[in-house]
Amino acid sequence: MIIKKEGVYLLLKQIPSGKVTTYKALANLLHTKGYRAIGQIVKNNPFAPIVPCHRVVRSDGSLGGYMGQISGPLIQKKKKLLLHEGVVCEGNKIRDFKKVFTDLK
DNA sequence: AGAGCACTGATCC
DNA sequence: GGATCAGTGCTCT
Numbered sequence: 001m002i003i004k005k006e007g008v009y010l011l012l013k014q015i016p017s018g019k020v021t022t023y024k025a026l027a028n029l030l031h032t033k034g035y036r037a038i039g040q041i042v043k044n045n046p047f048a049p050i051v052p053c054h055r056v057v058r059s060d061g062s063l064g065g066y067m068g069q070i071s072g073p074l075i076q077k078k079k080k081l082l083l084h085e086g087v088v089c090e091g092n093k094i095r096d097f098k099k100v101f102t103d104l105k
Numbered sequence: 106a107g108a109g110c111a112c113t114g115a116t117c118c
Numbered sequence: 119g120g121a122t123c124a125g126t127g128c129t130c131t
Contacts, residue, residue: 003127023112027126035112037127043111044129058112065111 001032005041012042014104015055018086020094024059025103043068054078055085061097063089 007030015021023035030038042053043065058064065071066078071092079089088095 001127005128027112032127033113033125034127036110036125037112037129039111040109040128040130053111056111060113063111068111070111 001034003027003030003032003034003037003041008038008041009045009047009051011104012045012051012053012056015052015102018100019102020055020057020082020087020097020100021102021104022057022059023064025101026056029104039064054081057094057097061093063092063094 008026011021011026011029023038026038027033027035042051042056045051045053048067054066056064063075063078063082066074069075075092079092082094083089087100094100
C-alpha cells in the first residue's frame, strides 16, 4: 500500500484549532498501515509553518514528537501550543484525549 | 541500496 | 501490566 503524502498534508490542514488527530487515524484514512511512514512524512513536511504538525499525536495520547525531536524543549513548546488551542496536556500526554480527538471524517 | 524513523498491534515475560 | 517483536512506507545517507 502506498501512502499519498499530499493526502497527509491535506488532512493535517483540515484539523480545526483545539482538535488533534493521531497517526493511526491518518493511516486509516489513507488506507495504509505505514504509521511510521506518516511520521516521516510529517517530520519532513515541506509545509512546516503551514501544516499544523503539532496537532498530530500518538494513539495512546502521548504527544509523539515535534520537529525532529521526540522529547526536549520543542515538545514543551508543542504542549504549550496545544494548550493555547484548548488541548489540555499532562506530562507528555493529552488529558482529555477523546474530547479533542478528531479523525476528520 | 541500506538504514532509520514523530507508529501500532500482537506476543512474550 | 510492561517489554519486545514484527509489519509498515517514506526520507535520508
